[in-house]
Amino acid sequence: MCGIVGIYATDNVVKDIYQGLLAIQHRGQDSAGIVTYDGRFHTKKGNGLVRDIFTAENFRRLKGNIGIGHTRYPTVGGGSGEDAQPFLVNSPFGIIMAHNGNVINYAELKETIFNKYHRLLNSDNDVEAILNIFAQELAEQKAKKLKPQHIFKAVEGVFSQVKGGYSVVAYIAEQGLVAFRDPFGIKPLVYGRQDNGGLPSYAIASESVCLDIMNFSHIKNVEAGQVVFIDQNRKIHTRKLTRCAHTPCLFEWVYFARPDSFIDNVNVYDCRVHLGRFLADEIKKHKLDIDVVVPVPDSARDAAIEIARALDLKYREALVKNRYIGRTFIMPADQTRRSSVRQKLNPIVSELKGKNVLLVDDSIVRGHTSRAIVEMVRECGAKKVYFGAYSPPLRFPCVYGIDMQTKTEFVARNANLDQIAKKIGVDKVIYQNLELLKKAVNLGNDKLTNFCAACFDGIYPTGDVTSEILKDIEKKRKTDKENQLELNF
Ligand code: SF4
Incomplete structure (x- = not known):
């Protein structure tokens, strides 16, 4: 899971991109980067949170009315600073690119790109594969000035070779800003406009909240398999290149996206309230003696309030979150994840002691976090502890870019x-x-x-997830984890 933002405006864009990245920081806390363009590219990337990477000096240096930003959780690759996005190739024209998602045939592409196109991928980041194929497809058209049809053809070439779930934003020097969403539209992508007189400005982002914060409106979704091209005259060209069934990631509404975002026109907050109501109906069937409903903050709050309302139960925020500790689910190493639960959540004992507590969370992945929370609640003297997850059991690895790729790790597996x-x-x-x-x-x-509900039902919408691919991803993930552990200790 990553967050991307691209802007083509009239004035310097770095401050807007920075604000946009802060709005989607929840999509990745591992590294971030901004590249701007004012006749040449200016780059700043680093490991850590957006607020810690960019300084006043960077803002002065990152000049230009066009730019791309990225905040990253590592999917393929161990998350070194070198793997931070956006990535750059200097031919043809000079192209910068960032993506959200995961390329499932990355290993095969890396070989093809070297053997057939004689291009070397110099990182472990799968966006480099997309970027080089896109660049190659453009170069082969030998156009001196790119027209929309050149862009559409190049993206067609990407779609035919790159398998997986990915949303992409790119800028081609002196040609225009490009965005596209994979043929199944697994990862979200939206774009919006700003009119200040003169030419309009455009922004592209992973979530609508990012466009809200940057003051862009007229927000539309980039559709599954669609390309958006904003040319040098700031004229917008769109084309839908594929007709696959649109299968957006269900987990965006469960957990990833901010409640104030709209993903494919569905408000995330409203969706979580519906999920709370539906789960309340299920809980009712079990006739449990619940005294109090307690959300695991923050994502479960909206659903938990609705559960308490629907069941006419007391709602208490009895777990207090330290907002300055990162999200446990997207912290790479298990040890980090376990110890950070205690640093992150502190209980209000009086709301739990002697009570039958219904804890509500968005999901249960490996179970380590849930177990640590349950232990904490029991230590406070809770009589009984029930656990409501407002998403179904997770049993299958996500191959489209989410850190739950090793199937043996799921608590619900078998x-x-x-x-x-x-x-x-x-x-x-x-x-x-x-x-x-x-x-x-x-x-x-x-x-x-x-x-896409593959992590729940094992049906991968792209249809080409072989057992070899699953094994490869599992192996890669294991190596990444070991590297991460070495970095942590
Ligand atoms: S497998 Fe699950 S997390 Fe991954 S894209 Fe599909 S629904 Fe989302």
């Missing part, structure tokens, strides 16, 4: 509900039903009927 409850130490665990999760999204946009 386990029934009683076994899962035992593993995380609760009296009962209640999950959302997958069809109701789809329905919660569909209520916000009835055109959305197909989804």
Whole structure:
């Protein structure tokens, strides 16, 4: 999971890109980068949070009315500073590119790019593969000035070779800003406009909240398989290149996206409220003696409030979050994840002591975080602890860019509900039903009927996820983790 933003405006864009990246910091805390253009490219990248990477001196240096920013959680690659995006190739024209997602045939592409195109990929970052194929496809057209059809043809070349889920933003020097979303539209991407008199400005981003913060409006989705090209006259050209079923990632609405964002026209907050209502219906069937509903902050709050309302129960924010500690789910190493739970959450004992507590969370992945929270609640003297997850059991690896790629890690893998409850130490665990999760999204946009739900049901919409690919990703992920552990200790 990563966040991307690109702007083509009239004045310097670095401050807007910085604000935009802060708005989507939740999509990755590992590294960030900004590249701007004013006749040459200016770059600043680094490891860590956006606010810690960019200084006043960087703002002075990053000149230009065009730029791309990225905030990254590592998917392929161990997350070194060298792998931070955006990436640059200097031919043809000079192109910068950033992406959100994961290329599943990366190893094969790396070989093809070297053997067939004689281009060397110099990092472990899969965006470099997309960038080099895009550059090659443009170069082969031998155009001195790029027209929309050249861009569309180059993206067609990318779609035919690059498998996976990816949303991309790129700038081609003196030609224009380009954005595209993979043929299945797995990863979100939106664009908006700003009119200040004169030529309009355009921005492209992973989430609509990013455009809100940067004061762009007329927000539209980049559709599945669609290309958006903003030329040097700031004229916008779009083309949908493929007709695959649009299958957006369901987990965006469950966890990744901010509640104030719209993903494919569905407000994330509204969706989480529906999910709370649906889970409340399921909880009701179990006739549990619940005294208090407690959300695991922050993502579960919206659903938990609705559960308490629907069940007419007391709602208490009995777990207080230290906002200055990173998200545990996207912290790469397990040790980091376990110890950070205690640093991140502190209980209000009086709201838990002697009570039957229903904890509500968005999901249960490996179960380490859930178990640590349950232990903490029991240590406060809770009588019984129930656990409601407003998404279904996660059982399959995500190959499209989310850090849950090793299938043996899932607490729900080969386990029934009683076994899962035992593993995380609760009296009962209640999950959302997958069809109701789809329905919660569909209520916000009835055109959305197909989804990527592969981590829940094992059906990969791109259809080309072989056991070799799964094994490769698992191996790569393991190596990355070992490297990460070495870095941590
Ligand atoms: S496998 Fe799950 S997390 Fe990955 S893209 Fe599909 S729905 Fe999203």
